[in-house]
Structure formats: structure tokens, C-alpha cells
Amino acid sequence: MAGKSGRSINNVPKSPVKQMIFSWEGILVLLFIAVNIFCANFSEFYNLKSLLRQMPVYLAEIFLMLPMAYILVLGEIDISVGSIVCLSATMACIVANTGAPFIMVILATLLVGSLCGAVNAFVLTRFEELPPMIVTLATQIIFRGIAEIVLGSGGSISVTNTEGFAALGGKVGRVPYILFLVLILGIIAAVILGKCTFGRRVYAIGTNRLAAYYSGIHVQKIRFVIYTLMGTISGLCALFLMSSSFGANTTTGNGFEMDAIAMAVFGGISSTGGKGNIAGGLISAFIIVCLRVGLGQRNIHPQVILLIIGVLLIGAVALPNIIKEIQKKAKTAK
Amino acid sequence: MSEYVLELKGITKIFPGVKALNNVQFQLKPGEVHALMGENGAGKSTFIKVITGVHKAEEGEMYLFGEKVDFKGPKDAQEAGIAAVYQHPTSYPHLTVAENIFMGHEIKKNHMIQWKAMNEEANKLLKQLNADFDSTAEMGTLSVAQQQMVEIAKALSTNAKIVILDEPTASLTKRESEELYRIVDQLKEKGVSIIFISHRFEDMYRLASRVTVFRDSQYIGTYDVDGITNADLIKAMVGREIKDLFPKPEVQIGDEMLRIEHLSRTGYFKDVSFNVHAGEIVGLTGLVGAGRTEVVESVCGITTPDEGKVYLEGKEVHIKQPSDAMKEGVILLPEDRQKEGLIMSWGLGRNVTLPTISKYAKKGFNDEKTERDLSKRLLEEVDTKAVDIFQPASSLSGGNQQKVVVAKALSQEMKVVIMDEPTKGVDVGAKAEIYAIMGDLAKKGYAIILISSEMPEILGMADRIVVMCNGRKTGELGRGEATQEMILELAMEKGTTGKGAAN
Numbered sequence: 001m002a003g004k005s006g007r008s009i010n011n012v013p014k015s016p017v018k019q020m021i022f023s024w025e026g027i028l029v030l031l032f033i034a035v036n037i038f039c040a041n042f043s044e045f046y047n048l049k050s051l052l053r054q055m056p057v058y059l060a061e062i063f064l065m066l067p068m069a070y071i072l073v074l075g076e077i078d079i080s081v082g083s084i085v086c087l088s089a090t091m092a093c094i095v096a097n098t099g100a101p102f103i104m105v106i107l108a109t110l111l112v113g114s115l116c117g118a119v120n121a122f123v124l125t126r127f128e129e130l131p132p133m134i135v136t137l138a139t140q141i142i143f144r145g146i147a148e149i150v151l152g153s154g155g156s157i158s159v160t161n162t163e164g165f166a167a168l169g170g171k172v173g174r175v176p177y178i179l180f181l182v183l184i185l186g187i188i189a190a191v192i193l194g195k196c197t198f199g200r201r202v203y204a205i206g207t208n209r210l211a212a213y214y215s216g217i218h219v220q221k222i223r224f225v226i227y228t229l230m231g232t233i234s235g236l237c238a239l240f241l242m243s244s245s246f247g248a249n250t251t252t253g254n255g256f257e258m259d260a261i262a263m264a265v266f267g268g269i270s271s272t273g274g275k276g277n278i279a280g281g282l283i284s285a286f287i288i289v290c291l292r293v294g295l296g297q298r299n300i301h302p303q304v305i306l307l308i309i310g311v312l313l314i315g316a317v318a319l320p321n322i323i324k325e326i327q328k329k330a331k332t333a334k
Numbered sequence: 335m336s337e338y339v340l341e342l343k344g345i346t347k348i349f350p351g352v353k354a355l356n357n358v359q360f361q362l363k364p365g366e367v368h369a370l371m372g373e374n375g376a377g378k379s380t381f382i383k384v385i386t387g388v389h390k391a392e393e394g395e396m397y398l399f400g401e402k403v404d405f406k407g408p409k410d411a412q413e414a415g416i417a418a419v420y421q422h423p424t425s426y427p428h429l430t431v432a433e434n435i436f437m438g439h440e441i442k443k444n445h446m447i448q449w450k451a452m453n454e455e456a457n458k459l460l461k462q463l464n465a466d467f468d469s470t471a472e473m474g475t476l477s478v479a480q481q482q483m484v485e486i487a488k489a490l491s492t493n494a495k496i497v498i499l500d501e502p503t504a505s506l507t508k509r510e511s512e513e514l515y516r517i518v519d520q521l522k523e524k525g526v527s528i529i530f531i532s533h534r535f536e537d538m539y540r541l542a543s544r545v546t547v548f549r550d551s552q553y554i555g556t557y558d559v560d561g562i563t564n565a566d567l568i569k570a571m572v573g574r575e576i577k578d579l580f581p582k583p584e585v586q587i588g589d590e591m592l593r594i595e596h597l598s599r600t601g602y603f604k605d606v607s608f609n610v611h612a613g614e615i616v617g618l619t620g621l622v623g624a625g626r627t628e629v630v631e632s633v634c635g636i637t638t639p640d641e642g643k644v645y646l647e648g649k650e651v652h653i654k655q656p657s658d659a660m661k662e663g664v665i666l667l668p669e670d671r672q673k674e675g676l677i678m679s680w681g682l683g684r685n686v687t688l689p690t691i692s693k694y695a696k697k698g699f700n701d702e703k704t705e706r707d708l709s710k711r712l713l714e715e716v717d718t719k720a721v722d723i724f725q726p727a728s729s730l731s732g733g734n735q736q737k738v739v740v741a742k743a744l745s746q747e748m749k750v751v752i753m754d755e756p757t758k759g760v761d762v763g764a765k766a767e768i769y770a771i772m773g774d775l776a777k778k779g780y781a782i783i784l785i786s787s788e789m790p791e792i793l794g795m796a797d798r799i800v801v802m803c804n805g806r807k808t809g810e811l812g813r814g815e816a817t818q819e820m821i822l823e824l825a826m827e828k829g830t831t832g833k834g835a836a837n
Contacts, residue, residue, distance in 0.1 A: 010722035011683065011710035196698045197691045204688055208677045214636065214668050215689040215742075216657035274679070 024268040028283040035287050039294025046294045049174065054296070056169065056176045058289045060240040062282070063182065064260035065267075066189040067230040069281045071132075072264050073193070074223065075206040075273020080120060080136040081260060083143035084234035085241065085253030088113040090147045092238060093157040093248050102164030110235040116143055117231015124227060125220040140257075148250050156249035159242065169243035178240050190278035202226070206273030263288055266313050338397070339364045339527050340385070340416075340496055345394035347380055354380040355391065358553040360546055362496065367518060367528045369542035369559070372571055373731075373761035376548040378531050382498055385529075386418050387411035417489030418498040425481055427474030432456035434473050435488045459487040463517050477623075479510035486517060497521060498529045503537050504759055507621040507787060508822065515540055533761055534788075535564055547571055572763040579766050580794030583773045587797065588612030590648070591781035592664065592750045594633060597642030602628040603805035606642075610750065610781040615772065617796030618785045620825045625805040626785045627669055630752045634659040634666040646749065660689060663749035667739050667756060669785070675739045676727045682738050683709035683723030690745045712741040716771055733757075733764025740771055751775055752783040757791060769795060789818050801825050 092109040193199035204212040267284035269276030340362040347355040387405030456469035593609035603625035632639040635653040668674035686709040801824035809824040
């Protein structure tokens with residue numbers, strides 16, 4: 001049925017394949033391949049086998065990227081996640097050392113993480129005008145502070161019975177469990193954000209919170225769920241960290257929030273909200289992991305690796321602008 | 335010396351893909367108020383930006399006081415004595431009035447800002463304009479009308495010879511408009527030439543001596559205001575005749591749909607009661623700040639009222655948030671399309687289906703095919719001028735954006751439709767279309783509340799008119815009995831200042 005004037009409005013979408021090739025994700029895939037070729041040439045030990053062996057240490061942080069992506073799409077930020085990881089890891093050790101069954105340890109860790117997330121969520125939704133950056137900066141200090149008090153003067157704790165955690169670090173053939181879990185959770189997160197009503201609403205809130213509210217979206221409910229889940233996933237991250245470190249100390253999880261944010265932003269998820277998708281975040285996360293493994297094999301100092309990643313990040317953020325400028329110059333030159 | 339202070343000839347401005355201005359001309363006589371009219375998208379704004387040096391025209395010449403000029407940027411235009419006051423004042427809300435007035439040309443001595451001198455100078459300018467606020471007030475605390483006054487003071491502070499007013503009355507109340515007319519008269523007496531853009535005919539009749547009309551990026555003509563009629567102007571602007579601007583259909587008024595009783599919200603409105611029947615259009619009017627928007631926002635759950643009851647079809651309803659109102663079928667079309675009504679960067683289709691996505695979704699998964707088909711159908715139903723459903727809402731003109739807001743409402747199950755200033759910033763052609771849609775909705779049996787500051791719109795469309803003043807309902811008039819004077823009297827009862835609050 002056409003309108004009174006008989007005008008017809010097109011509703012056939014463009015071919016998705018073409019869009020994908022020219023998108024940011026397309027560029028990231030190319031970069032991923034380039035990084036792997038570079039690493040393989042740079043280090044004689046770099047191959048799939050060594051990658052799978054050394055990867056798990058870095059993979060735990062990718063968990064954090066997933067809910068962080070949602071928070072960034074909301075146009076917000078959570079910088080307390082590193083501290084939540086620290087606090088839940090500490091609690092995991094304590095519960096494990098009481099001799100409780102391992103399933104209890106898992107539940108307790110996830111619960112502590114969720115509670116921390118819920119604290120953030122409560123404050124941010126109860127007082128909706130507060131900036132998330134400041135609230136989570138405060139809870140960052142509080143959560144780590146609690147962990148430090150619990151850890152006491154020694155500042156560290158180890159698990160006496162490592163069996164359960166060791167099992168978490170297990171493998172199917174050569175592929176570690178954690179890689180499966182990262183991919184499964186990644187796909188779930190991507191589908192919910194990209195294909196479900198929940199995701200559409202998250203984008204709506206991140207693009208125009210007021211219009212979303214006027215459209216009947218439960219803005220605060222959605223924010224509450226996401227911040228709480230951020231905590232739960234931080235607990236999950238803590239569990240997998242323990243599967244290789246078997247202990248926690250006051251610096252556990254330090255800077256993880258920035259790593260998670262970096263992965264997401266590098267993946268094209270705008271920190272101003274409403275833009276980007278999980279696929280981009282996942283590819284960029286794996287680029288960073290591969291770089292860390294490859295450069296680490298040649299004994300490059302971790303700080304230098306961070307520096308290289310930082311330069312890449314700035315480049316990634318600036319690239320679209322540089323391209324635009326060049327195009328502009330080319331046009332005016334004509 | 336030429337006869338004109340400003341003359342433009344053969345101006346053509348091309349944006350990628352579109353000719354925004356096609357060989358247009360314009361002449362401004364010294365000391366005259368010259369109205370510039372045309373539908374949205376006719377090229378008025380682009381033309382203004384060419385004059386103020388923001389855009390550079392590809393072709394054409396511009397003469398200022400008989401001399402050919404070529405502005406490289408806005409600063410050149412400013413120095414040449416051209417100042418522009420925009421519809422949405424582009425000010426710094428956290429700075430003081432004086433700082434805003436002298437932004438970019440502060441009074442300085444040895445690189446130090448002379449605060450005292452600057453404040454005094456600003457106060458002098460404000461006094462000339464009869465402003466009721468001080469130069470040390472923070473900009474953000476002022477009303478839109480006051481902010482506009484500041485912008486005009488800013489123009490005066492640069493000794494502008496030509497002042498351009500871009501839709502200055504669009505967000506002003508009747509009284510504030512009167513105040514603005516007075517200021518414009520004052521400027522004219524000082525010998526300033528003024529270009530005045532407005533959609534309101536009354537502005538033009540009141541102020542301008544000549545009017546130039548643009549349509550579809552082209553120059554249509556310049557006319558003397560004396561002796562021109564609405565019909566002539568509309569024909570020039572739209573290119574066709576609009577026979578009936580207010581196509582109010584005869585509708586059998588049905589049962590009572592919505593009734594609000596003694597609704598109060600401290601500081602905003604007090605003891606407001608009225609009702610609306612199926613098929614009826616109730617106009618809710620009053621000065622800006624009278625509490626009209628606040629009342630309907632409380633009805634729709636955007637805010638919570640302190641006291642009072644809301645009945646829908648005779649049953650009391652408790653609406654705590656917008657989603658509750660939508661469930662009940664009370665749909666609000668908010669006043670601010672860009673901030674509240676639409677997500678401007680999103681495609682039209684997604685905007686239309688945003689409130690109802692879960693209805694089509696299967697197990698939480700979006701059904702994009704159904705969404706696309708539905709939004710296409712609804713957008714065509716309200717006759718939106720768009721190419722496809724994927725183009726961002728920001729690419730449409732105000733009138734078409736409003737149609738998208740209507741389509742968005744139509745996607746829901748409606749009983750009561752509340753339209754808050756649906757034709758604000760909408761050109762005359764699209765206005766008629768929106769009124770027609772409103773009439774259709776009434777015919778379909780929806781109960782409609784129309785909030786508007788525009789008298790002709792209220793008188794032309796409403797079956798019943800509820801007038802508010804200072805947060806209270808001051809009267810209710812039937813369609814036959816209401817006149818402009820009666821409404822004004824009720825709206826300005828007891829010499830109020832227009833910006834008070836019910837306690």
C-alpha cells in the first residue's frame with residue numbers, strides 16, 4: 001500500500017557481504033592476518049602449537065571485553081572490573097582453602113563478582129545522573145581496598161588444593177577449555193547484541209537515552225542487568241586466572257579494565273556509545289593476544305609490548321580521520 | 335553608493351549531489367526589515383550561511399554597501415558588520431551573559447580581561463533592549479527568549495549594520511514575541527537593516543516591509559508586504575494552492591476516553607482536571623511555561639505526579655513509566671523531535687519500530703523482515719518524503735521527521751494520542767499534511783490532545799480548548815465560542831509574568 005501521493009519507500013536492504021568487506025571488521029581481519037605473518041617471521045617458535053599453549057594466560061581478559069562492549073555501547077564505562085577480579089580471586093582462594101567442594105568455589109566466586117557488579121549497578125541506576133567514570137573509580141578503590149584488608153600484611157594467598165583449578169585449565173587435545181568458552185560466550189554476546197531486542201535497546205539507549213526512555217524502554221533495568229553481568233564475568237575471569245596462578249595478591253587484575261576497554265575500542269566500539277559490535281571486539285582481542293604471545297616469545301619486555309599495542313591503538317583510532325584528510329586534500333588539489 | 339546595503343546576484347551553492355541554491359538573488363535596502371520565507375529545505379539557511387561567510391558560493395557575487403566582497407570565513411563577515419542570531423542560540427551555558435556577549439572580542443587591557451568594564455558595557459546593551467536580567471547571570475539559567483536577547487546584544491556589541499534573525503520566534507511565546515518585535519523596531523530606528531526568517535505570517539505582517547520567497551533552492555520573487563495575502567504567499571512558497579489549511583473533519587464524538595482529575599505536581603502544575611472523548615481533539619494551550627507539557631508528561635509516566643487520578647475508559651490507571659502508558663494505549667508524541675522523539679542517527683525504519691520491537695520478535699530475536707515491511711507501510715501511510723527506510727532521521731526536514739514520529743506512534747495500539755507542538759519548526763505545506771493526519775486519527779476514533787502555542791492551529795483544529803496559566807487550568811472553551819482574545823485573556827490571567835510555578 002502506498003501513500004496518498006503514491007510515493008513508495010524502499011525497504012530492501014543492501015547486500016550485507018559488500019558492507020562487511022569495507023567495514024572496520026574487514027580491516028581488522030586483514031590486520032589479524034598481517035600480525036600473524038609478522039609474528040611468525042619475528043619468532044621462530046611462533047606457530048599454532050605454541051600459540052595454543054601460551055594463549056590461555058591472556059584469554060581470561062577477553063571475557064571482560066564482552067560485557068565491557070555492552071557498557072561502551074551504552075555510552076558508559078566501568079573501570080572497577082580489575083578490582084572486582086582481584087576481590088573475587090581472593091574470595092575464591094579463601095573458599096577453596098576451607099575444603100569446600102569445587103562447585104561451591106565456582107559459585108562463590110561468581111557470586112562475589114556479581115555482588116560487586118550489583119553495587120555499581122545499584123548506585124548508577126538509583127542515582128542516574130552520576131557519571132559512571134566517577135562511581136566506578138570509587139568502587140575500584142573500595143573493592144581493591146576490601147581485598148587488601150582480607151589479604152592482610154602478606155598481601156597474597158595461595159590455594160592449598162589446586163586440583164579443581166588445574167582441571168579448569170584442562171584441554172581437549174591441544175585446545176584449552178578457555179578458548180572454547182571464550183568463543184561460545186563471544187558468539188552468545190554477539191548474537192544478543194546484534195540480533196535480539198535486548199541488543200537493539202542497548203544501542204537505542206547508547207545513542208539517545210532520552211528518546212529511548214520516551215519510547216518505553218526500561219533504561220535503568222537494562223543498565224542494572226549489564227553492570228551486574230559485568231561483575232559476574234569478572235568473577236569468571238578470576239576463576240580462569242587462578243587456573244594458572246593458583247593464588248591471588250593485591251595486584252591481581254591490575255589494569256584489566258583498561259585492557260578490556262582497549263580491546264573493545266580497537267575493535268571499533270565507540271566509547272561515546274551506540275556504535276560497534278562484538279565481532280570487531282573479538283577480532284581485535286585476538287590480534288592483541290597474538291601480538292603478546294609472538295613478541296613475548298622473543299623476550300620482549302611486557303611494557304614494550306604494551307607500548308606497541310598502544311601505538312597500534314592510537315593508529316587505529318586515528319586511521320579513519322587520516323584517510324578522510326587525505327581524501328579531502330586530494331579533492332582540493334584537483 | 336548603491337541603493338542597497340546588501341545585494342547578492344546569481345548565487346549558486348552546490349553540495350555533493352545537490353544544488354542547495356540555484357542562481358538566487360536578494361537585495362536589502364538600508365534600514366528595512368526584509369522577511370525571507372520558504373518551506374524547509376528551500377535553501378534559506380544555506381543562503382544565510384553564504385551571507386555570513388560560513389559557506390562559500392560556487393557562483394555569484396555579493397555586494398556590501400555597493401562594494402564587491404568575498405568572505406573567506408565567518409570572521410570576515412562579522413568584521414564587515416554582519417551578525418546572525420540563530421533559532422537555537424549557540425551560546426556557552428556555563429558562562430555569564432557578559433562573557434557570551436563579548437566572546438571573541440573581549441574588552442582587554444594588557445592581555446587582561448577587564449571584567450568590570452565588560453559587565454558594565456554588557457549591562458548598557460541589555461538595558462537598551464529592556465532586558466530584565468543582569469550581565470553576570472549564567473547563560474544556562476535564562477529562558478530561550480532571554481538567550482536570544484543576549485544574542486541580539488552580542489550583535490549590537492559588534493556594531494552590526496546588518497542583523498540576520500533566523501526563526502527567532504519559533505520557540506517564543508506570544509508575549510515574548512511581542513518583546514522581540516519591539517527590539518526589532520528599535521534596531522530599525524537605529525538604522526540597522528534586518529533580514530528576518532520565519533514561518534509565521536504574523537511575524538512578517540507585523541515587522542517586514544518586503545518579503546523574498548525561495549522555493550526548491552530557487553528565487554521566486556520579492557514582494558511588498560502591503561497588499562499581499564496569505565494565499566498569495568503560500569502559493570509562492572509551496573508552488574500550489576492550499577485550499578484548506580485546517581481540514582477538520584466532522585466526527586461523531588464518542589465515549590470519554592481519558593479523564594484526569596486534580597492532577598498536581600509541586601512546582602509545575604496544580605489541580606488540573608480535564609477529559610477527552612473518542613474522536614475529539616482537545617487543544618491544550620497557554621504560554622510556554624504554563625505547565626502544559628509537564629501535565630501530559632505526568633499523564634504518560636515520564637514524571638510522577640504528587641496527587642490526582644487518571645482514568646482511562648472510566649477505570650483508574652496507575653502509570654509509573656512510559657512503558658505503562660504505552661501498554662494502556664496512551665501515546666505521547668514529544669515536543670522535541672530531535673532529543674525525545676527520534677534517534678536522529680538511526681534509520682527511519684528502526685525508529686518507527688523501536689517502541690514495539692518485542693511485539694514482532696520471536697523468542698527475543700528481532701524479526702527484521704516484519705519490521706521492515708511494517709515501517710515501510712506506516713511511513714507510506716503518513717506520506718513521508720523519504721527514499722528508503724534506512725536513511726537517517728536527521729536527513730529529513732522537520733515536517734517529515736514529525737511524520738516519522740507519527741508513524742512510530744501508529745505502530746502501537748493507541749487509544750489516546752497526545753501531540754506536543756506537532757508543527758513546531760514545520761513549514762506550511764507539511765503543516766497542512768500533519769493537520770490532515772490529525773483529522774484522520776480523530777476520524778478513526780482516537781482521542782487526541784493537541785498542545786500548541788499557535789493560536790490559528792488551536793482554533794482551527796480543536797473541538798474544545800483548555801487554557802492553562804502558571805500551572806493551573808484557567809478555562810475551557812468550546813469550538814464555536816473561542817476567540818483569540820478570549821484565549822489570550824485566560825492564558826495571561828492576573829498580569830502574570832509567564833514564568834511562574836504553582837506552589
